Amino acid sequence: MLNFNWNTEMMSPNQHKIADYIQKNTQQVLLSTEQEISDAVKVSNASVSRFWRSVGYKNLKDFKREVGSELKVSPSGKMNNVMSKVDGQELQYHTLKNSVDHLYKTMEQFSHVSFQEAVDLFIHAQKIHIYSPGPSLGLAELLDYRISRYGMDVHLIDKVGSELFEDLMHFTKEDVVVIFGFIRLLPEANVILKHAEHVGYKTIIITDQLVSEFSTQADVVLFASRGELQEFHSMIAPTFIIENLIIAIGMRNKDKNLDKLDQLSQLRKRYSAELPR
Missing domain, CATH: 1.10.287 (Helix Hairpins)
Structure with a gap:
């Protein structure tokens, strides 16, 4: 992985799009023209031309020369x-x-440090809130279903608009909020992040954006590839991240969590006649 370490806080929305595309498709960019990049990102050719100088290169040719020598063929x-x-x-x-x-x-793009930080936040949270709009709801339900078996207190945020405040008022500094932010953050997610500054709870964002305006707002950001904006968005990689989180969380308190699962098995056996599987 080649990390450009760009100053994303100074970027415009179009520059965020260009930077995200380059981070995800670096090798392809090295073979592209500015017009091909602008077509892929859906921004003007002029925006792409201005981008290089804003991130420290003279032009696309300068970018290709410097980056091409550093970049090796990836798996x-x-x-x-x-x-x-x-x-x-x-x-x-x-x-x-x-x-x-x-x-x-x-x-x-996997960061072992970020992943372990996320696991730590789960382990030490008093309550875990999950904001999962649209198609990410299934991921939230999977996460909820599995880690609730460990005895974790999980709450799925299902309110939208001003109704969100009914949930926010109960968040405490000991809590963790998991936000699924694919393509962009919805207004509710932005409010959750802003409110964290006042209350002190921790936030984890699971996203398909490598470079974004919200990448510095959360305590932990985990990336999962889903395809470009114009493509069919797959949930294979986000599911992969969620399942690994579930396993890693379970391994942190292995004996305790296995005991919880044993209790579940005993309950099933005891009441199998009344509630058959």
């Missing part, structure tokens, strides 16, 4: 090169290729 690139040679496959093979690519991109 994702190698896998993509092999799979791209297979033509005429059915839909399932195309979907499989995309899924594998998302997983490789996620692992390329």
